[in-house]
Amino acid sequence: MSSDKTGPIGMQSTGAIIPREDWDRAPWNRWTFQHxxxxxxxxxxxxxxxxxSILPRAAQDLDRIAYTFDGEKRSIGGFLESSYTDGFIVLHRGAIVAERYMNNMTERTPHLSQSVAKSVTGTVMGILIGRGLIDPEALVTDYLPELDATAYRGAKVQHVLNMTSGVVFDETYTALDSDIAKVDVACGWKPAKNPDWPKTMWEVILGLKKKECEHGASFRYRSIETDVLAFTMERVTGMRLPDIVSRELWAPLGAEEDAYFTVDHAGYALADGGFNATLRDYARFGLLHAQHGFFNGRQIVPYEWIAATRQGDHEKFLGDYRNVLPKGAYKNQFWIEDASRRAYMARGVFGQCIYIDPDADFVMVKLSSWPDFLNETRAREVLAAIHAIKQVLSA
Structure with a gap:
């Protein structure tokens, strides 16, 4: 590995040098998301x-399940082969019915979850809220008074959980000067492009000075909101995020393997997208939600918080977000598929997904390395495949 911070880093078994600037982009992400x-x-x-914790098995062959997508008849087996799959697992009634590893992934391989990390962080926030350590109706500045000098002044913790804070944050992944591009540098993923840019995630937050609307008015996806939550949890507990997640979630789950976060130059763990874990441990996380917060013999997450997470406000879910989820909503760092139902998801760019339907007693995890950050057609097909599998299992 090169020690030159501006040069290439990493090396695949093929001998190909991975550019530091683009290690998380195609085609490199087919390898890097597992390393x-x-x-x-x-x-x-x-x-x-x-x-x-034990995951029972009730294996079924799902590959031949057929579904129609955009007028074409397709199969689950073909979907997995064509959608840059790294890991795929389906659980029904608490048992594994299918488990597949592709692209050299194994059962012990940690995989980058991208924004699935938001849902992990949000779940731990729910545990602390249930314990009375954090009040979701309190102002963020009650816990982080430094934010009184930012656009977060007047925002409640619940606004941040729902990404309805009203703070200006440019999430354009392909723009070279967007706020999310600054996050890439501040979190330690990319080399510095501008000497004036923030050097840490805390500096990114302190630099957010503008509002685009009133707090609570509408949903707008802002990755930085999750980091505000994480700093709040760290301030309240006096612990670092990886240790909080271990104590409150990962150990109680009975995870099979250690997980890990990427950290910035100040040692802060990237709550909004730096979490890595194995396929089966992501499945355990999904089952925890499907079983209303109860897993491994105990109530890990308060039932009331899980129930509230499934109830989002569709009227605040506007614009392009409805292209994939026309009846959707966003609540507590989770995507709700249909605000009139209880199915919801943890989602991340490049095709990461944990889908949870408590009414069908169904969980599906798909870890991927798509060539593009976002792809509405691929995202819609993931849902079409999920619905086809659910229909067969529920018959």
Whole structure:
């Protein structure tokens, strides 16, 4: 690995040099999403000393399940082959019915989850809220008074959980000077492009001075909101995020393997997209939600918080977000497929997805390395495939 911070980093078994500037982009992401800790600093999320929780098996062949998408008849097997799949697992009634590893991934391989990390962070926030350590109706500045000098002044914790804060944050992934581009540098993923840009994630937050609307008015996807939540949890507990997640979630789940976060130059774990874990442990996280917060013999997340997470405000879910989720909503760092139902998702760019339907007792996890950040056609087909599988399993 090169020590030159502006040069290439990492090396595949093929001998190809991975550009530091584009390590998380295609075609490199087919390899790097399974090798993130070889490319950037990380902090472990300990699984705890206990045994791994048991996942029963009831194997079925799902590959031949047929569905129609955009007028074409397709199969689940073909979908997995054509959609840059790395890991795929389906659970029904608490048991694994299908588990597939592709693109050299194995059952012990941690995979970058991108914004699925937001849902992990949000879930831990729900645990702390249930314990009375954080009040979702309190102002963010009650916990982080430094933010009184930012656009977060007047925002409630719940506004941040729902990404309705009204703070200006440019999430354009392909823009070279967007706020999310500055996050890429501040979090330690990319080399500095401008000496005046923030050097840490905390500096990014402190630099957000503009509002685009009143707090609570409408949903707008802002990755930085999750980091505001994480700093709030760290301030309240006196612990770093990886240790909070280990104590409150990963160890109680009975995870099979340690997880890990990427960290910035100040050692802060990237709550909005730096979480890495194995396929089956993501499945355990999905089952925790499908089972109303109860898993591995205990109520890990308050039932009331899980129930509230499934109830979003569709009227605040506007614009292009409706292209994939025409009846959707966003609540507590999760995407709700249909605001009139209870199915919801953790989603991340480049095709990461944990789909949870408590009414069907169904969980599906798909880890991917798409060639593009966002692709509405691919996202809609993921949902079409999910619905086809659910229909067969529920018959």
């Amino acid at each position: 993130v800790r070889e490319l950037t600093p990380t902090a472990p999320v300990w699984r705890g000393a206990g045994p791994a």
